[in-house]
Amino acid sequence: MQNHFYVITWPDVLVSLVFIAVTFGVMRYWKIGLEKTLLIGTARTFIQLTLMGFILSFIFKQEHWYFMVGLLVLMILIASYEGYHRQKLPIPYYYLILTGSLGVTVVIVLGTILKFIMDVQPWFYPFAMIPIAGMIIGNGLNSMTLTANRFIAEMKHRENEIETLLSLGAPVRIAVHNCLVEAIRAALIPNI
Known part of the structure:
Protein backbone atom coordinates (compact mmCIF):
# COMPACT_ATOMS: atom_id res chain seq x y z
CA MET A 1 0.00 0.00 0.00
CA GLN A 62 5.66 5.29 11.68
CA GLU A 63 6.84 1.90 10.51
CA HIS A 64 7.19 -0.01 13.79
CA TRP A 65 4.51 -2.38 15.04
CA TYR A 66 5.26 -1.64 18.70
CA PHE A 67 4.56 2.07 18.16
CA MET A 68 1.18 1.26 16.60
CA VAL A 69 0.26 -1.23 19.35
CA GLY A 70 1.25 1.34 21.98
CA LEU A 71 -0.88 3.97 20.26
CA LEU A 72 -3.80 1.54 20.10
CA VAL A 73 -3.48 0.81 23.84
CA LEU A 74 -3.35 4.55 24.53
CA MET A 75 -6.51 5.10 22.44
CA ILE A 76 -8.32 2.37 24.39
CA LEU A 77 -7.19 3.77 27.77
CA ILE A 78 -8.28 7.31 26.86
CA ALA A 79 -11.64 6.08 25.53
CA SER A 80 -12.19 4.01 28.68
CA TYR A 81 -11.40 7.04 30.83
CA GLU A 82 -13.91 9.10 28.87
CA GLY A 83 -16.53 6.34 29.15
CA TYR A 84 -15.90 6.03 32.87
CA HIS A 85 -16.64 9.71 33.34
CA ARG A 86 -19.79 9.52 31.22
CA GLN A 87 -21.26 7.05 33.70
CA LYS A 88 -23.83 8.78 35.88
CA LEU A 89 -23.76 6.35 38.80
CA PRO A 90 -20.71 4.52 40.11
CA ILE A 91 -20.25 0.91 39.01
CA PRO A 92 -17.55 -1.09 40.81
CA TYR A 93 -14.52 -1.73 38.57
CA TYR A 94 -16.26 0.00 35.65
CA TYR A 95 -13.02 1.45 34.25
CA LEU A 96 -11.40 -2.00 34.22
CA ILE A 97 -14.51 -3.60 32.73
CA LEU A 98 -14.70 -0.94 30.04
CA THR A 99 -10.98 -1.14 29.25
CA GLY A 100 -11.06 -4.94 29.03
CA SER A 101 -14.23 -4.97 26.93
CA LEU A 102 -12.93 -2.35 24.52
CA GLY A 103 -9.55 -4.07 24.33
CA VAL A 104 -11.01 -7.47 23.48
CA THR A 105 -13.45 -5.92 21.01
CA VAL A 106 -10.73 -3.94 19.24
CA VAL A 107 -8.35 -6.91 19.01
CA ILE A 108 -11.00 -9.25 17.58
CA VAL A 109 -12.79 -6.85 15.23
CA LEU A 110 -9.72 -4.90 14.09
CA GLY A 111 -7.72 -8.10 13.65
CA THR A 112 -10.48 -9.66 11.57
CA ILE A 113 -10.88 -6.58 9.38
CA LEU A 114 -7.17 -5.99 8.81
CA LYS A 115 -6.25 -9.64 8.20
CA PHE A 116 -9.26 -11.30 6.58
CA ILE A 117 -11.31 -8.52 5.01
CA MET A 118 -8.70 -5.97 3.88
CA ASP A 119 -5.62 -8.23 3.94
CA VAL A 120 -3.46 -5.29 5.03
CA GLN A 121 0.31 -5.81 4.74
CA PRO A 122 1.85 -5.18 7.18
CA TRP A 123 -0.96 -5.68 9.66
CA PHE A 124 0.00 -2.52 11.60
CA TYR A 125 -0.19 -0.26 8.52
CA PRO A 126 -1.19 3.10 10.09
CA PHE A 127 -3.40 4.33 7.22
CA ALA A 128 -5.69 1.35 7.75
CA MET A 129 -5.23 0.60 11.43
CA ILE A 130 -5.79 4.03 13.01
CA PRO A 131 -9.04 5.10 11.28
CA ILE A 132 -10.63 1.67 11.65
CA ALA A 133 -9.53 1.35 15.28
CA GLY A 134 -10.94 4.81 15.96
CA MET A 135 -14.32 3.83 14.51
CA ILE A 136 -14.40 0.56 16.47
CA ILE A 137 -13.41 2.28 19.72
CA GLY A 138 -15.89 5.13 19.21
CA ASN A 139 -18.83 2.87 18.43
CA GLY A 140 -17.87 0.41 21.15
CA LEU A 141 -17.55 3.17 23.73
CA ASN A 142 -20.93 4.64 22.83
CA SER A 143 -22.63 1.25 22.97
CA MET A 144 -21.03 0.33 26.28
CA THR A 145 -21.82 3.62 28.01
CA LEU A 146 -25.39 3.61 26.69
CA THR A 147 -25.82 0.04 27.94
CA ALA A 148 -24.41 0.81 31.38
CA ASN A 149 -26.46 3.99 31.84
CA ARG A 150 -29.67 2.36 30.67
CA PHE A 151 -29.03 -0.77 32.78
CA ILE A 152 -28.65 1.32 35.95
CA ALA A 153 -31.75 3.37 35.07
CA GLU A 154 -33.78 0.20 34.41
CA MET A 155 -32.65 -1.32 37.71
CA LYS A 156 -33.76 1.81 39.58
CA HIS A 157 -37.07 1.84 37.70
CA ARG A 158 -37.72 -1.87 38.37
CA GLU A 159 -36.29 -1.93 41.88
CA ASN A 160 -39.45 -3.38 43.44
CA GLU A 161 -39.72 -6.06 40.75
CA ILE A 162 -36.08 -7.08 41.20
CA GLU A 163 -36.34 -7.18 44.99
CA THR A 164 -39.50 -9.29 44.77
CA LEU A 165 -37.86 -11.79 42.43
CA LEU A 166 -34.77 -11.98 44.64
CA SER A 167 -36.87 -12.46 47.79
CA LEU A 168 -38.68 -15.33 46.07
CA GLY A 169 -35.33 -17.02 45.46
CA ALA A 170 -34.67 -16.07 41.84
CA PRO A 171 -31.01 -15.87 40.83
CA VAL A 172 -29.66 -12.37 40.20
CA ARG A 173 -29.28 -13.18 36.50
CA ILE A 174 -33.03 -13.86 36.24
CA ALA A 175 -34.02 -10.91 38.45
CA VAL A 176 -32.20 -8.36 36.28
CA HIS A 177 -32.82 -10.07 32.91
CA ASN A 178 -35.46 -7.57 31.73
CA CYS A 179 -33.21 -4.66 32.72
CA LEU A 180 -30.33 -6.12 30.73
CA VAL A 181 -32.49 -6.78 27.66
CA GLU A 182 -33.80 -3.20 27.68
CA ALA A 183 -30.30 -1.80 28.16
CA ILE A 184 -28.87 -3.79 25.26
CA ARG A 185 -31.83 -2.90 23.05
CA ALA A 186 -31.42 0.82 23.83
CA ALA A 187 -27.69 0.68 23.09
CA LEU A 188 -28.18 -1.11 19.77
CA ILE A 189 -30.89 1.19 18.38
CA PRO A 190 -28.45 3.91 17.21
CA ASN A 191 -26.30 1.30 15.44
CA ILE A 192 -28.92 -0.68 13.52
Whole structure:
Protein backbone atom coordinates (compact mmCIF):
# COMPACT_ATOMS: atom_id res chain seq x y z
CA MET A 1 0.00 0.00 0.00
CA GLN A 2 1.18 3.49 -0.78
CA ASN A 3 1.05 6.50 1.48
CA HIS A 4 -1.40 8.99 0.02
CA PHE A 5 -1.90 12.35 1.68
CA TYR A 6 -4.63 14.71 0.62
CA VAL A 7 -3.43 18.27 1.04
CA ILE A 8 -6.21 20.63 2.07
CA THR A 9 -5.70 23.99 0.41
CA TRP A 10 -6.96 27.41 1.50
CA PRO A 11 -9.68 27.36 -1.19
CA ASP A 12 -10.84 24.02 0.30
CA VAL A 13 -11.05 25.65 3.73
CA LEU A 14 -12.99 28.59 2.28
CA VAL A 15 -15.50 26.21 0.67
CA SER A 16 -16.07 24.53 4.02
CA LEU A 17 -16.57 27.93 5.65
CA VAL A 18 -19.51 28.61 3.31
CA PHE A 19 -21.59 26.25 5.47
CA ILE A 20 -20.55 28.12 8.61
CA ALA A 21 -21.48 31.43 6.95
CA VAL A 22 -24.93 30.09 6.02
CA THR A 23 -25.47 28.84 9.57
CA PHE A 24 -24.28 32.19 10.93
CA GLY A 25 -26.71 34.02 8.64
CA VAL A 26 -29.64 31.85 9.72
CA MET A 27 -28.74 32.37 13.38
CA ARG A 28 -28.52 36.11 12.87
CA TYR A 29 -31.80 36.26 10.94
CA TRP A 30 -33.69 34.31 13.61
CA LYS A 31 -31.90 36.17 16.44
CA ILE A 32 -30.81 32.90 18.05
CA GLY A 33 -27.98 34.57 19.94
CA LEU A 34 -25.36 31.86 19.41
CA GLU A 35 -23.33 33.61 16.73
CA LYS A 36 -20.35 34.22 19.03
CA THR A 37 -20.44 30.58 20.17
CA LEU A 38 -20.49 29.44 16.53
CA LEU A 39 -17.47 31.59 15.66
CA ILE A 40 -15.52 30.40 18.71
CA GLY A 41 -16.45 26.79 17.91
CA THR A 42 -15.34 27.26 14.31
CA ALA A 43 -11.98 28.70 15.38
CA ARG A 44 -11.50 25.92 17.95
CA THR A 45 -12.34 23.28 15.33
CA PHE A 46 -9.88 24.81 12.86
CA ILE A 47 -7.10 24.79 15.47
CA GLN A 48 -7.90 21.24 16.61
CA LEU A 49 -8.02 19.86 13.07
CA THR A 50 -4.75 21.60 12.18
CA LEU A 51 -3.05 20.08 15.22
CA MET A 52 -4.56 16.67 14.43
CA GLY A 53 -3.20 16.95 10.89
CA PHE A 54 0.33 17.39 12.24
CA ILE A 55 -0.12 14.54 14.73
CA LEU A 56 -1.58 12.19 12.11
CA SER A 57 1.15 12.99 9.61
CA PHE A 58 3.68 11.96 12.27
CA ILE A 59 1.73 8.78 13.13
CA PHE A 60 1.25 7.77 9.50
CA LYS A 61 5.03 7.88 8.97
CA GLN A 62 5.66 5.29 11.68
CA GLU A 63 6.84 1.90 10.51
CA HIS A 64 7.19 -0.01 13.79
CA TRP A 65 4.51 -2.38 15.04
CA TYR A 66 5.26 -1.64 18.70
CA PHE A 67 4.56 2.07 18.16
CA MET A 68 1.18 1.26 16.60
CA VAL A 69 0.26 -1.23 19.35
CA GLY A 70 1.25 1.34 21.98
CA LEU A 71 -0.88 3.97 20.26
CA LEU A 72 -3.80 1.54 20.10
CA VAL A 73 -3.48 0.81 23.84
CA LEU A 74 -3.35 4.55 24.53
CA MET A 75 -6.51 5.10 22.44
CA ILE A 76 -8.32 2.37 24.39
CA LEU A 77 -7.19 3.77 27.77
CA ILE A 78 -8.28 7.31 26.86
CA ALA A 79 -11.64 6.08 25.53
CA SER A 80 -12.19 4.01 28.68
CA TYR A 81 -11.40 7.04 30.83
CA GLU A 82 -13.91 9.10 28.87
CA GLY A 83 -16.53 6.34 29.15
CA TYR A 84 -15.90 6.03 32.87
CA HIS A 85 -16.64 9.71 33.34
CA ARG A 86 -19.79 9.52 31.22
CA GLN A 87 -21.26 7.05 33.70
CA LYS A 88 -23.83 8.78 35.88
CA LEU A 89 -23.76 6.35 38.80
CA PRO A 90 -20.71 4.52 40.11
CA ILE A 91 -20.25 0.91 39.01
CA PRO A 92 -17.55 -1.09 40.81
CA TYR A 93 -14.52 -1.73 38.57
CA TYR A 94 -16.26 0.00 35.65
CA TYR A 95 -13.02 1.45 34.25
CA LEU A 96 -11.40 -2.00 34.22
CA ILE A 97 -14.51 -3.60 32.73
CA LEU A 98 -14.70 -0.94 30.04
CA THR A 99 -10.98 -1.14 29.25
CA GLY A 100 -11.06 -4.94 29.03
CA SER A 101 -14.23 -4.97 26.93
CA LEU A 102 -12.93 -2.35 24.52
CA GLY A 103 -9.55 -4.07 24.33
CA VAL A 104 -11.01 -7.47 23.48
CA THR A 105 -13.45 -5.92 21.01
CA VAL A 106 -10.73 -3.94 19.24
CA VAL A 107 -8.35 -6.91 19.01
CA ILE A 108 -11.00 -9.25 17.58
CA VAL A 109 -12.79 -6.85 15.23
CA LEU A 110 -9.72 -4.90 14.09
CA GLY A 111 -7.72 -8.10 13.65
CA THR A 112 -10.48 -9.66 11.57
CA ILE A 113 -10.88 -6.58 9.38
CA LEU A 114 -7.17 -5.99 8.81
CA LYS A 115 -6.25 -9.64 8.20
CA PHE A 116 -9.26 -11.30 6.58
CA ILE A 117 -11.31 -8.52 5.01
CA MET A 118 -8.70 -5.97 3.88
CA ASP A 119 -5.62 -8.23 3.94
CA VAL A 120 -3.46 -5.29 5.03
CA GLN A 121 0.31 -5.81 4.74
CA PRO A 122 1.85 -5.18 7.18
CA TRP A 123 -0.96 -5.68 9.66
CA PHE A 124 0.00 -2.52 11.60
CA TYR A 125 -0.19 -0.26 8.52
CA PRO A 126 -1.19 3.10 10.09
CA PHE A 127 -3.40 4.33 7.22
CA ALA A 128 -5.69 1.35 7.75
CA MET A 129 -5.23 0.60 11.43
CA ILE A 130 -5.79 4.03 13.01
CA PRO A 131 -9.04 5.10 11.28
CA ILE A 132 -10.63 1.67 11.65
CA ALA A 133 -9.53 1.35 15.28
CA GLY A 134 -10.94 4.81 15.96
CA MET A 135 -14.32 3.83 14.51
CA ILE A 136 -14.40 0.56 16.47
CA ILE A 137 -13.41 2.28 19.72
CA GLY A 138 -15.89 5.13 19.21
CA ASN A 139 -18.83 2.87 18.43
CA GLY A 140 -17.87 0.41 21.15
CA LEU A 141 -17.55 3.17 23.73
CA ASN A 142 -20.93 4.64 22.83
CA SER A 143 -22.63 1.25 22.97
CA MET A 144 -21.03 0.33 26.28
CA THR A 145 -21.82 3.62 28.01
CA LEU A 146 -25.39 3.61 26.69
CA THR A 147 -25.82 0.04 27.94
CA ALA A 148 -24.41 0.81 31.38
CA ASN A 149 -26.46 3.99 31.84
CA ARG A 150 -29.67 2.36 30.67
CA PHE A 151 -29.03 -0.77 32.78
CA ILE A 152 -28.65 1.32 35.95
CA ALA A 153 -31.75 3.37 35.07
CA GLU A 154 -33.78 0.20 34.41
CA MET A 155 -32.65 -1.32 37.71
CA LYS A 156 -33.76 1.81 39.58
CA HIS A 157 -37.07 1.84 37.70
CA ARG A 158 -37.72 -1.87 38.37
CA GLU A 159 -36.29 -1.93 41.88
CA ASN A 160 -39.45 -3.38 43.44
CA GLU A 161 -39.72 -6.06 40.75
CA ILE A 162 -36.08 -7.08 41.20
CA GLU A 163 -36.34 -7.18 44.99
CA THR A 164 -39.50 -9.29 44.77
CA LEU A 165 -37.86 -11.79 42.43
CA LEU A 166 -34.77 -11.98 44.64
CA SER A 167 -36.87 -12.46 47.79
CA LEU A 168 -38.68 -15.33 46.07
CA GLY A 169 -35.33 -17.02 45.46
CA ALA A 170 -34.67 -16.07 41.84
CA PRO A 171 -31.01 -15.87 40.83
CA VAL A 172 -29.66 -12.37 40.20
CA ARG A 173 -29.28 -13.18 36.50
CA ILE A 174 -33.03 -13.86 36.24
CA ALA A 175 -34.02 -10.91 38.45
CA VAL A 176 -32.20 -8.36 36.28
CA HIS A 177 -32.82 -10.07 32.91
CA ASN A 178 -35.46 -7.57 31.73
CA CYS A 179 -33.21 -4.66 32.72
CA LEU A 180 -30.33 -6.12 30.73
CA VAL A 181 -32.49 -6.78 27.66
CA GLU A 182 -33.80 -3.20 27.68
CA ALA A 183 -30.30 -1.80 28.16
CA ILE A 184 -28.87 -3.79 25.26
CA ARG A 185 -31.83 -2.90 23.05
CA ALA A 186 -31.42 0.82 23.83
CA ALA A 187 -27.69 0.68 23.09
CA LEU A 188 -28.18 -1.11 19.77
CA ILE A 189 -30.89 1.19 18.38
CA PRO A 190 -28.45 3.91 17.21
CA ASN A 191 -26.30 1.30 15.44
CA ILE A 192 -28.92 -0.68 13.52
